[in-house]
Amino acid sequence: MLITRSSIDTVKGPPDRFTGDVWIDAVAAAPPPSRVTASLVHFTPGARTHWHSHPLGQTVFVTEGIGLCGRRGGPVEVIRPGDRVLFEADEEHWHGAAPHRLMAHLAINEGDEEHAVVHWLLPVTDEEYTAATAGG
Template identity: 80%
Template sequence: MQITRSSLDTAKGPADWFTGDVYIDAVAAAPAPSRVTANLVHFMPGARTHWHRHPLSQTVFVTEGVGLCQRRGGPVEVIRPGDRVLFEAGEEHWHGATPQRLMVHLAINEGDDDHDVVNWLEPVSDDEYAAGPTPEA
């Protein structure tokens, strides 16, 4: 057993990965041979990831608020606490908060020497973001 005391500061999500205010808390980054990392990601209202893909898939588990997600070419979907979203390996997608509500999710990713955890692409345009449903509060 290993206990790691919280010593990392909350990180501001970089502008080349996110639109809006996003904050990241590291949860798990076990040494090799483990391939799993996990982060608690806090999206302020209107904030979202850029389009991206994960070579070995990604699961997000919503813990708070109301969010939106979309795979390239698919509809924008509303996600709420308790919802799990699996983005398949290589599937281009984005996720974030609704315009009126914050959203927090646990992002679980895999990566190894042959696969990056994530490949970042272009920002989600305001028109793409606004095309989603307007969820009830």
């Protein structure tokens, strides 16, 4: 058993990966041979990831608030506390808070043999986000 006392500060999500204010806390980063990582991510209203994909997929577990998520070519879904979202390997997707709500989720990822966990792409445009939230 290994207990790690939190000494890592909360970090602001960088603007080359997120739109809006996003805050990230490291939860798990086990030493090799494990390749699993987990982060608790807090999104302010309207904040969201850029489009991205994961070589081995990603699981997101919503812990609070109301969020939105979408995959390339698919519908945008509303996500709520207790919802689990599985993004399949290499599926281009985004996730974030609804326009007028905070949202927090636990993001669980696994790195591939080259240790790649995520491939960041272009921002979700305001037009894509506005279209996604029209009527909601």
